[in-house]
Amino acid sequence: MEMLRAYFNGFGALSEANMDFLLGHIHEGSLSKKQKLIQANQTVGSIYFVTEGFLHYYTHNDFGNQVTLKIIAPNFCWTIMDSFFHQRPTLDECQALSDVRFHELKKSDFLKIKAKNVILSNFIQNITEQILSAKALEVRKQLSMSAEERYLDILNTNPKIVREVPVSILASLIGTSRETLHRIRRRLSAA
Amino acid sequence: MEMLRAYFNGFGALSEANMDFLLGHIHEGSLSKKQKLIQANQTVGSIYFVTEGFLHYYTHNDFGNQVTLKIIAPNFCWTIMDSFFHQRPTLDECQALSDVRFHELKKSDFLKIKAKNVILSNFIQNITEQILSAKALEVRKQLSMSAEERYLDILNTNPKIVREVPVSILASLIGTSRETLHRIRRRLSAA
DNA sequence: AAAAAACTGTGTCATATGACACACTAACAA
DNA sequence: TTGTTAGTGTGTCATATGACACAGTTTTTT
Numbered sequence: 001m002e003m004l005r006a007y008f009n010g011f012g013a014l015s016e017a018n019m020d021f022l023l024g025h026i027h028e029g030s031l032s033k034k035q036k037l038i039q040a041n042q043t044v045g046s047i048y049f050v051t052e053g054f055l056h057y058y059t060h061n062d063f064g065n066q067v068t069l070k071i072i073a074p075n076f077c078w079t080i081m082d083s084f085f086h087q088r089p090t091l092d093e094c095q096a097l098s099d100v101r102f103h104e105l106k107k108s109d110f111l112k113i114k115a116k117n118v119i120l121s122n123f124i125q126n127i128t129e130q131i132l133s134a135k136a137l138e139v140r141k142q143l144s145m146s147a148e149e150r151y152l153d154i155l156n157t158n159p160k161i162v163r164e165v166p167v168s169i170l171a172s173l174i175g176t177s178r179e180t181l182h183r184i185r186r187r188l189s190a191a
Numbered sequence: 192m193e194m195l196r197a198y199f200n201g202f203g204a205l206s207e208a209n210m211d212f213l214l215g216h217i218h219e220g221s222l223s224k225k226q227k228l229i230q231a232n233q234t235v236g237s238i239y240f241v242t243e244g245f246l247h248y249y250t251h252n253d254f255g256n257q258v259t260l261k262i263i264a265p266n267f268c269w270t271i272m273d274s275f276f277h278q279r280p281t282l283d284e285c286q287a288l289s290d291v292r293f294h295e296l297k298k299s300d301f302l303k304i305k306a307k308n309v310i311l312s313n314f315i316q317n318i319t320e321q322i323l324s325a326k327a328l329e330v331r332k333q334l335s336m337s338a339e340e341r342y343l344d345i346l347n348t349n350p351k352i353v354r355e356v357p358v359s360i361l362a363s364l365i366g367t368s369r370e371t372l373h374r375i376r377r378r379l380s381a382a
Numbered sequence: 383a384a385a386a387a388a389c390t391g392t393g394t395c396a397t398a399t400g401a402c403a404c405a406c407t408a409a410c411a412a
Numbered sequence: 413t414t415g416t417t418a419g420t421g422t423g424t425c426a427t428a429t430g431a432c433a434c435a436g437t438t439t440t441t442t
Binding site: 059061062067068069080081082085086092114118121122124125128129130131132133135136137138139140142143144145146149173175 | 251277283321323330
């Protein structure tokens with residue numbers, strides 16, 4: 001729980017009472033490798049915060065191929081926004097790449113926290129804005145960077161992902177094939 | 192102003208007083224073709240809502256080539272999130288592709304509206320969540336769709352953009368070259 | 383009205399990429 | 413331990429793409 005407390009503190013100070021109220025609505029969970037957190041056609045009812053292990057968020061394109069949308073690493077807060085906010089089923093899936101430990105905030109509790117008082121409501125608003133800002137940067141990177149640059153970006157910001165995630169999944173995440181990612185690596189190690 | 196009022200009504204009902212307070216802080220503006228709304232190294236101080244014409248939001252990649260990040264069409268609410276929320280300069284630019292009319296909400300007024308009362312604060316929170324949800328879908332499309340699929344997607348959801356925007360800019364938006372977009376079009380019209 | 387600039391559509395060509403195939407190693411289950 | 417499955421790294425080959433070039437058109441400027 002300390003990891004989550006530190007995460008929240010990063011968004012500003014909260015009184016002990018408010019922090020307790022917040023943390024009091026969050027529950028722990030775990031998955032063993034290959035278990036699915038989200039199944040296709042499911043409606044996502046929670047926000048998740050990973051503390052250990054890696055989650056693989058993916059979908060299938062129109063040709064039936066699996067496409068990686070995100071690797072969720074420890075210290076990352078995640079949900080499928082569209083499904084969570086609109087309470088409609090998603091076509092995507094989320095699976096544990098390793099044994100995973102996480103915290104979970106149910107939508108009903110999320111609403112309770114927002115309704116509790118002005119401080120908490122503003123706190124949530126602030127987090128939402130930060131996440132929105134980060135998502136916009138993601139779009140920007142996706143459009144302006146090459147596969148190689150995206151690979152180097154992940155290597156810089158989250159080297160553990162590069163070490164722990166299978167090449168095929170990593171390649172899909174940066175929008176290229178397994179073989180081309182190998183070529184990129186060869187090129188980089190040659191230089 | 193009616194267009195903006197309709198836009199807000201789409202997010203839920205507001206009392207006349209609250210709606211007036213909201214609209215009272217929004218100012219009109221215009222640009223003539225080729226004028227820049229945002230210059231590189233500028234800090235973005237407002238949220239914009241376009242009512243007429245098209246804006247071209249773009250940046251430059253590491254090789255100095257211009258990359259289109261978004262075409263902002265009428266009825267669309269836009270800002271550079273990172274610069275606006277963190278008040279730091281952006282490297283991106285935003286230029287009018289045609290004569291443009293827009294509404295503008297300054298950051299200071301945005302804060303005043305959030306602080307006015309619970310209703311307005313929740314209203315803004317709601318809009319933020321919707322925009323976040325839309326941004327996440329954008330990332331998803333970018334990763335899971337091919338250039339051709341993205342072209343068809345724009346053609347379906349916003350045909351005016353396809354008609355009004357130069358091919359080179361449109362090609363850049365869907366992540367391909369001007370020539371390849373021509374090839375896509377030839378392929379589609381042949382079928 | 384004339385000149386300049388911006389944009390479109392298409393052809394040629396080199397090349398980066400994806401698809402396929404295969405050997406090898408690591409991880410896992412019976 | 414042994415057999416099975418999952419993952420890695422690399423080679424070959426067809427092809428979709430980007431870069432370049434150019435002619436024709438439209439738009440803008442003077």
